[in-house]
Amino acid sequence: MRYILPLLLCAILCFGISHPSLAQPTDKLNVLLIISDDQHFGDYGFMGHPVIDTPRIDRLASESLVFRRGYVSTSLCCPSLASMITGQYPRTNGVTGNLINPLREQQAVYVDLMLKAPTIPRILGEHGYLSLQTGKWWHGNWANGGFTHGMSHGDVARGGRHGDEGLVIGREGMDPIPGFIDQAKAEDKPFFIWYAPFLPHTPHTPPQRLFDKYKARVDSPHIARYWAMCEWFDESCGELLDLLEQKGVADNTIVLYICDNGWINQPDRQRYAPRSKRSPYDGGLRTPIMIKWPGHVEPGEAEGIAANIDLLPTILDACGIDIPDNIDGISLLKIQDRSSFTGGVYSHDAVDILDPAANLLYRWRLDGPWKLIEPNAARLPDEQPQLFNILEDPAEQNDLAQEHPDIVAKLKQQINASW
Numbered sequence: 001m002r003y004i005l006p007l008l009l010c011a012i013l014c015f016g017i018s019h020p021s022l023a024q025p026t027d028k029l030n031v032l033l034i035i036s037d038d039q040h041f042g043d044y045g046f047m048g049h050p051v052i053d054t055p056r057i058d059r060l061a062s063e064s065l066v067f068r069r070g071y072v073s074t075s076l077c078c079p080s081l082a083s084m085i086t087g088q089y090p091r092t093n094g095v096t097g098n099l100i101n102p103l104r105e106q107q108a109v110y111v112d113l114m115l116k117a118p119t120i121p122r123i124l125g126e127h128g129y130l131s132l133q134t135g136k137w138w139h140g141n142w143a144n145g146g147f148t149h150g151m152s153h154g155d156v157a158r159g160g161r162h163g164d165e166g167l168v169i170g171r172e173g174m175d176p177i178p179g180f181i182d183q184a185k186a187e188d189k190p191f192f193i194w195y196a197p198f199l200p201h202t203p204h205t206p207p208q209r210l211f212d213k214y215k216a217r218v219d220s221p222h223i224a225r226y227w228a229m230c231e232w233f234d235e236s237c238g239e240l241l242d243l244l245e246q247k248g249v250a251d252n253t254i255v256l257y258i259c260d261n262g263w264i265n266q267p268d269r270q271r272y273a274p275r276s277k278r279s280p281y282d283g284g285l286r287t288p289i290m291i292k293w294p295g296h297v298e299p300g301e302a303e304g305i306a307a308n309i310d311l312l313p314t315i316l317d318a319c320g321i322d323i324p325d326n327i328d329g330i331s332l333l334k335i336q337d338r339s340s341f342t343g344g345v346y347s348h349d350a351v352d353i354l355d356p357a358a359n360l361l362y363r364w365r366l367d368g369p370w371k372l373i374e375p376n377a378a379r380l381p382d383e384q385p386q387l388f389n390i391l392e393d394p395a396e397q398n399d400l401a402q403e404h405p406d407i408v409a410k411l412k413q414q415i416n417a418s419w
Contacts, residue, residue, distance in 0.1 A: 028128065028190035029293075029319050030249055033120075033311065034237055035084070035196040036259035037077065037136060038277060041070075041286040043230050043263075051217050052230050056238030060257060061290055065297045067306035067332070070289030071366070073343045075261040076278055078110075078138040078162070080308060081196065084258065085145060086117040087312030087327040090346060091419070093117045096359045097350035098138070098162075107140055107156060109353050114139040118324050120312050121192055122146025127321055130189050132180045134169040135196030136260070138162050147194070149180055163198065170197030170236035174243060181247045192315075197236055200229030200263075204270050207232060220267040251294050254318050258308060259287035280345045280362040280373045281396050291332060293318060304337040305366060340367040342418045347379075363419065365411045366390065372401075372411035385412070 041047065044054045046061040047068070073083040074090050082088075082095035090096045094113045121131035125146055133142035133150035140160065142150020151166030158164070169177075177193060184191040206228035213231075214224040244250040262284040264276035276283040289306040291297050291314065309329030316323050317331035330338065345362040352358040361379055365372045369391040375383035387401040387408050401408050 030184075030190050030253040031120075031124070031129075031192040031315050031319070032240070032244065032253055032255045033084075033192070033194055033196075033315075034240070034255065034257045035081070035136070035194070036233060036257075036287075037196065037198055037201040038261065038263040038272070039200055039230060039233070039259045039287075040262045040264055040276065040283060041259070041288060043227075044288065047288060051214070052227050054230060054234040056234050056241065057257070060237070060241065060255065060292060061288070063294075063299050064255070064257070064290035064292040065300060065302055065332075065336070067289040067302045067304065067336075069304070070258065070287045070306045070308075071285050071341055071343065072259075072261055072287060072308045074345055075276075075280070075284030076346065076348060077136065077260045079346065080260045081136060081138065082114070082117075084260075084308045084311050085119045085121075085194075086114075087120075087309050087323075087329045088117065089309060089328050090344065091356045092326070092328055094354075094356055095138075096344075096346040096356045097353070098348050106350075106353060107154070107160075110138065111140040111144050111154075114144050118312070118326065119146045120315055121148070121194070123312075123316060123321060123324070124190075124192050124319065127319070128189055129192050130180070130184045130187070131192040131194070132177065133166065133194045134177065135166050135194070135198060136163045137166055137194075137196070142166075149176075151176065163196075167198040169195070170199050170233065174236075174239055177240065178243060178247070181243070181249060185247070185249070190319075195240060196260075197233065199233035199236060200226060202270055204229050222270050223265050223267055225270065226263070226265040254296075254315070255290075255292040256311060256314070257288070257290040257292075258311065260308075262286060275396070278345070278348060280364050282371075282390065282394060284345075285343065285364070289332075297333070302332075302336040304335070304339060305341045306332055306338070307341055307343075340365070340414065342366075342415055363415050365415045365418075367411055367414060370407055370411060371396070372408060372415070374412060374415060387411070 046058040072080040078098045079090040079095045086093045131147045133147040137152040140154035154160040204225035210228035214227040262276045264273040275281040313323045313329045313331045346359040350359045360376045363374045371388045371390040373386040386399045388396045
């Protein structure tokens with residue numbers, strides 16, 4: 001008997017070293033955030049698209065708590081991503097537009113805003129986490145966000161704008177993610193990975209095999225390329241999720257999924273349609289949001305509204321870290337029945353990068369089945385408020401503002417109260 005126990009212990013230890021499904025030695029939770037770039041909320045198999053194949057994301061959805069009514073705070077990539085990493089509305093963190101020209105003074109302001117804001121990697125770093133930035137990143141060097149490792153140098157003189165060298169992730173493999181996970185394991189530290197590949201974003205340059213597949217399913221080659229990009233992104237997500245298994249960290253990693261903003265491809269060119277990216281419509285604002293946490297989060301569908309500002313508090317809650325007071329979002333681990341949400345839409349090029357209000361085009365409000373779009377009269381004096389029953393009319397084709405002035409007035413009050 002005295003020989004059996006040591007042999008049994010040895011077998012368990014050896015099995016633990018080699019078996020890919022066992023967690024790494026640290027008892028702290030790893031975090032993987034997957035961010036799609038320019039994809040319509042319905043362009044997934046699990047969301048009901050009749051043509052696009054997304055088997056790996058569909059599988060992730062089957063293993064996750066899924067919020068089909070997920071939203072971003074604004075339908076433009078730079079401020080949407082800033083909301084994700086800070087847990088704050090654009091009007092709170094001050095990041096409201098893209099930097100179309102990488103001017104040093106513009107970038108300096110956005111870098112300063114990011115240095116002052118709470119961020120996921122900065123807070124996790126205070127608790128011993130290593131963190132890796134890959135893909136899209138608008139705020140200069142990756143270190144400005146609090147990451148310990150990263151890909152994007154952010155040097156304007158070398159073309160740094162929205163990710164530079166980081167934009168090859170997913171399109172050209174997974175490096176440097178495998179080595180980063182190895183380092184975290186070797187140092188017995190938990191990790192956070194920001195996976196924000198330039199997919200399915202333009203340029204739509206999918207592998208020929210995927211383009212051939214979809215051009216046989218649709219007349220427009222431009223739509224075929226976009227659909228092929230969606231599947232290419234799906235494949236990259238599968239490669240990354242498989243990597244977690246291969247490295248033996250999958251069971252001790254919470255995976256969150258979101259898209260930065262929507263996209264509806266025009267049939268005649270590689271360009272988004274008016275009611276998608278940068279618009280106040282769901283084609284630009286809505287995204288599925290998913291949380292996979294084996295053994296802790298029950299897979300299924302939540303009825304409530306989730307948002308990009310919820311990622312930071314959800315991650316901190318899962319990791320057992322106190323959520324700062326200046327966070328606008330909520331933990332989706334605790335609140336899954338939110339029925340209302342308010343957001344805004346801003347100029348692509350900021351009118352005044354120091355004054356978020358000067359850049360505002362629309363405010364919008366979700367409340368149960370209703371959605372109000374309220375134009376900023378100072379910027380859009382000829383536009384009128386629009387009201388939609390978003391559950392019955394998800395494509396927002398039937399404006400009910402004239403029929404329900406009482407609901408319009410109620411939602412306007414709610415916008416003013418929450419702004």
